[in-house]
Amino acid sequence: MVLVNLILILLLGGVVAAVSERVSSTTPRQVALLVIVLAFLYLVSELSGLDSLNQLQPSTPNDPNSWLIHFKASWIPAFGISIEFALDGLSLLMVLLTLVLGAIAVSASWTDITERHGFFEANLLWTIAGVLGVFMALDLFLFFLFWEVMLIPMYFLIAIWGHENRGYAAMKFFIFTQASGLLMLVATLALVAVYRDSMGHYSFSYFDLLNTPMAKNTAWWLMLGFFVAFVVKLPGFPFHTWLPDAHTQAPTAGSVILAGILLKTGAYGLIRFTVPLFPDAALEFSNVALTLGVAGIIYGAVLAFGQTDFKRLVAYSSVSHMGFILLGVYAWNELALQGAVMQMVAHGFSTAALFMIAGSLQERLHTREMPKMSGLWQSMPRMGAMAMFFVLASLGLPGLGNFVAEFLVLLGLFQVNPWLTVLASMGLITGAIYSLMLMQRSFQGEPNPQLETKTLTDFGSRELLTMAVMVIALVVLGIYPQPVLDIAQMTIASTLKFGLPGAMP
Amino acid sequence: MTLSKLIALAPILILSITIIVLVLHASLKRDHKSAWYVSALGLLITIWGSYYASGYAQQVTVLLKVDNWGLLFSALIVVSTLTTLAISRDVFLAEGNRKEEYYLLILLSTLGAIVLCQSSHIVSLLLGMELMGIAVYAMIAFPEEDALPLEASIKYLILSACASAMLLFGFALLYAATGDLSYAGIGSKVASAYESNPMLVVAGTAMVLSGIGFKLSLVPFHMWTPDVYEGAPTPVTNFLATVSKGAMFVALTRLFLDGKFYQFPSLIVALTLISVASMLVGNLLALRQENVKRLLAYSSIAHFGYLLMVIVGFSSLKETGEILNLGRDALTFYLAAYILSTLAAIAVVANVVGEKTAHIEAFTGLFWKQPLQAAALMVAMLSFAGIPLTAGFMGKFYLITLGLDAGLWLLLSGLIIGSAIGIYYYLRLIFAMSSPLGDPSVVPSKHSLSWRDALAFVLLLSVLYMGSWPQPFIDFAGV
Amino acid sequence: MTDYIWLIPILPLISSITLMLGSAYLGRSVIATLGVGSVGLAAVLTGALAYNFLHAPEPIHVVYWTWMQVGQFDPSIAFYFDGLTLVMMSVITGVGFLIHLFSSEFMEHDNSYARYFAYLNMFVAAMLILVLADNLLLMYLGWEGVGTCSYLLVGFWYQHSANGRAARKAFIVTRIGDTAMAIGLLVLFTELGTLNIQDLVAAAQAKWQVGDVIPLLICVLLLAGAAGKSAQLPLHTWLPDAMAGPTPVSALIHAATMVTAGVYLIARTHGLFLLSPDAMTVVAVVGLLTSLVAAFTALAQHDIKRILAYSTISQIGYMFLALGVGAWTAGVFHLMTHAFFKALLFLGSGAIIHCLHHEHDIFKMGGLRSRMPVTFWSFLIGSAALAALPLTSGFFSKDLILLQAYQQANIGPLLWVGGLGGALLTAIYSFRLVFIVFFGHANTSPDREIGWRMAIPLILLCALSLIGGYFSLPVEKVFPIDDNQHPDQWVELVSISIPIFGVFLAYLLFLGRQLDPGFLIESASGRWLKQFWYSGWKIDRLYDLALVNPYYWIATIARNEPVDKFYQSIVITNQTLNAALSKMQTGRMRGYIVSMVIGLIGFLGLSLFFVAGAV
């Protein structure tokens, strides 16, 4: 019941935030922050009691009571659909990341929202609730429900508070994910139909569907349905074109949530559903997926280098970083998977910070075009220093979270496909190229004459505090990542036994 | 006609009594408000009647087959008529004094629809369809001073007259081939008739399905829909979209199942083509449509394309009882979901726009002017698009399950492509509603909660309820 | 008693972080004391460590925590201290402290004083971690940390975008080397299952025989990493441009410490290199070629710092040569001595630039002998050591390398001759610099004198350059004892006399002007050759044409998302279909009837077609 309460807190919090706009235009954001902190404390207090968390023993996928928390209530018995939430290592990590980034997103949009604050904070909270649902739902119907429902508030975030052509970007974002979601729906229902044929009764529960015997090419088609839905969301190489538009047009909080959390739902889906449900089909398909991953890394990096828009560059850097996750998942051994999970966490922080900087730049200069803003370090040294730190984080400086993730992925992948790893490690070089170009074009170089007139205020204490949280998080992830690795280990160790026999145990 | 048969006909009898009372009332005192109340009361009693009659389900004379499924849809039709009544309350206040006829026409048309729902014989089908149809021509042309309704009405009259002629000619051929006019009779004899002279049977069924296809606005016969939906006054559009199409589809299912039409491969291929064409053309036509009523017309074409998938599904299910029920459940759910969503959508259109042209500009910033109406329209749109937590999604869920079991790969891909295109124009409307009003400072003024908001809220709740907690409806409908 | 070893890298790190955070509140003197003091303290601690180590010379291995543990892969944050580490640490902290002292005055008037010292301290900390690391992954952390600090310091004066471009070039070229090294690490872990240096060398020797393919691959990858960081031939183009940073930075990073990281890496993993002789020959050849190419280029330079930069590349070429022929001790010895005299030369040039208000071109200087005595003497001693004249530290180290190069198995003599040529060229260009800058008629006059904080480091480094030769490195236990005997006399004699002859040649060419190379330079081929050498053998042009421009071109072409065209095409087809279909909705009823009739006929036709087919 804990998990259902968690989502309810956020949903009701959203309603309260929407209504609280009547009090004054600043209360909604305080309400939102309060709600998220409340949810975080509630979860932590519930979890601290669990002994299974301290011994960190692995949670075998097909036996529910080995999971940290498991909740099941029947919903539509006619189809064996039940409201089933469960929390294990991986989803715990993602839930914590979502709540932390949610708080950061609220603080990121502290001042740059001018109209309808209540409704904005409400949408923010509802998106977070939807994402939490995705991370915790273990009934495929319920998972699909949250998968689609989290889009609506996110759509409103972009469509109402976005920038110049927000309509196009919001529409593209929604259609891309929803259309691919339809493929996943058909795949899920086909899987359930196969299950019903062999087992005689309907069931949508992940635990039952886990090892349904099916013909090889049906498994292949179903896996493809799931794969496309998750790679569109990831975003993988050919399906990523919605991300740059969505990011450039979204408000700061919107892009922080979008980059920090929503992209991770795709990665989570790959690890949780695509490979364990169809192990041998995933093995056959792994070569294609790996090439897509590498293509994503290189393509994202090259395009990031070519951009003149600050946010668009950071968006393409996310495409490049997400390529690593695709590699990590489909190399499917312990090292690569740990790398993928670590990348999900580390990338969340580094991109959220970069988007916050982009947002504050847009707030101050009313433009995202880098040609219009060079040499900002002089007028805004604190923001420059923060930007430098996070640029270094995103290019994978060892000692910070991203490096640990990328190195583990490369290490894991090397045992599966050495030549592809060499290609993927090109991503390290191209990553450095666009990151430093970002720094050069915006913060270094001769100060832009047009900017002389504006008095540019540097980072305030609130912004610095938020940035400090992310700096500490990345440093801790870089220096002492073991707690995160152990929590993820609970899921990965057991899912590997279910998944295809990776090259390394 | 034993007493139990009479009770079985309860909804039809109650409605006829209401009509008679209405006529007597009109002759005594011409008062618009009391006429409205009489008809509303009559309809409510009819709903109770159809619930009461469900205990006495049986074949009443050769013409009508009263079963729970038919009664469920009769109740749904009466609910739709009630909503039509609700939104047409003030539409005609400024009209001349002859308003009671309008309510008379609505009740007569609903009576026709209920007869059509429960028909099991060609005569009762014909009777029900024509009673419903002819009443609608007059309803469309009711407001005198406007030119568009007149044009829409004449178009609808001529086209549906042709369609009825086609239908009749088809039935004539079928009658010539099988010698029986009741569905069951045709069903039993059609196989042997197919051996003797296949030409007759096939041509007959083809013409029957074309006639019905017109009424359901399937693709080759869909041209009239946008003009009639736009021309007719909003309540009548609502009536047309929900009652006339809903009843017709139920009749088609009965004819198809009892008449055993699913044996003929030619029919199945033709229906598949029509279905796919409707899905794609319906969605494509609505892509950049500015007028909301025409947009809803095209969307209904697409939705009936999806629904036809169930009929095609029957063909490959043959006699396996278990999946036949799945097909019937899918049909019931999807049709109910479609009707509910259309009611919600058109109710909001009526509340917001009334009789002015329902251009998309009228809906910009609706979220900030009338939040409740906007929420209802949004939920309706999401239900059409098939987003979870709405009735539409459950309908689509059923359809896909059926499609997978029956292996209708072409139709499934049509469904996916159609709904992918469909998201665009549903979202366009939502985007228009959410675009800011220009002056962001105005906090939505809390105007009094009028009955219109109550109606919109009720419909919104019902669409969400059916989508998020479908189990009770499945038990009730899984008859 | 050695539990304070972690303090040595942490002190500069802490001071760097405090400087970064508190830059707005600290006064200049506080910043200077913090910056210089932390490195000084580290130097003192290293001294204490050295004192203990000399008495009880067994290696110290301290493990702090496992960095990450995933299945079998569990690198830990741990320090390994032995003779080689001691040498490196003493160079880093010793020379580093002197350079910090020098730059405290050199950067006196710069407005972001705190930021400078923050970066410099961070660099020293990263370098110390690199040197102290017990596994290759922690070394990689130091490796990249050092590269980042070099990027930050080269691009220190970020106001001019040229410096930014030089800094980016430095980082990216070294990053290419680092990626190769990372791939080497991946191969190592996959083959041997560990990244701990001591275990992996033992495991390698157990697993492979001499001359296997995989050790060759690993060594070449490590060499690529080393070449990137130590600016060797394929990846050397970044060092001359890195002179855009402040001069003390060039002294510390691009002379004494960072560029020697590659040498340290190969020295540390010499066990692997011993397994594949061809890899060692590759190292030797790369070293030799680099030293020759750099020496020729240095001859044709005008900018004082670029001459020193190319000379650094050339000298490190020598160290690679030494490592290539297996003369590990000689290589490390040359590394130490080179750190002394090259730092001295850089600081000297820094003093000159400081006093001649940022004048870089040597032909505009001249006759500074009388007016800047301290700088003159330090430059003279530095150049002597660089040219390896007898009695200087350079002589001992370079001579050792040449002798052992001669005894190398198959191409020994060839390497030796190449080395000699390099020594000759080194002598010529080093003394060319001295004669042009300090002798001849003075056309600029220094406007200020160097203070004590700049003079003392110069003097100390002069002393070190002179007596450096007599230090005996405590590395007996680290490297295998090379038992090759002494080559015959004439080889020794020749390698001693060549540098002297070189200096004499330089005197003739540049000071006495007896030998007039005029006819040579004016001739068409001469002019082309001078231009060719000046531009660094056109390697920069080559890289631009082959790699940089195509990358720019692809990026600008692909800027607006080619993949999106596919999705746009879907949208366009939908819209055209919509337009076509809505045109059919003419509004005229007769059109509708026609479509109905067509539908009917189609339906009938299809059914009859089936029936005709069936019957």
Place this chain on the structure above:
Amino acid sequence: MNELAVPLNHLLFLSGLLFSIGMLGVMIRRNIIFILMSIEVMLNACALAFVGAGAHWGQPDGQVMYVMILSIAAAEVAVGLGLVLQIQRRFKTLDMDQANRMRG
């Protein structure tokens, strides 16, 4: 039992012909009244087919259907002419092609 003088196929063929004449009439004519008339022709064709089929099977159903169809046709035409009157009063023309205000 086939005491029908004329074989069924001839009759069906006749009614088919009548039906297509009616259909053509609706498509070609522009005046609404003539369109209504051709609809009458179509409906009568169906009635004829029913009568023929009824006779062929010797059941009265055919003729019952005939009466039904006639009454329905009458009702439709009644409403149709009512509309025609209004159109005439409003648009002063009975040409069906003028009525194309709604399109797209």
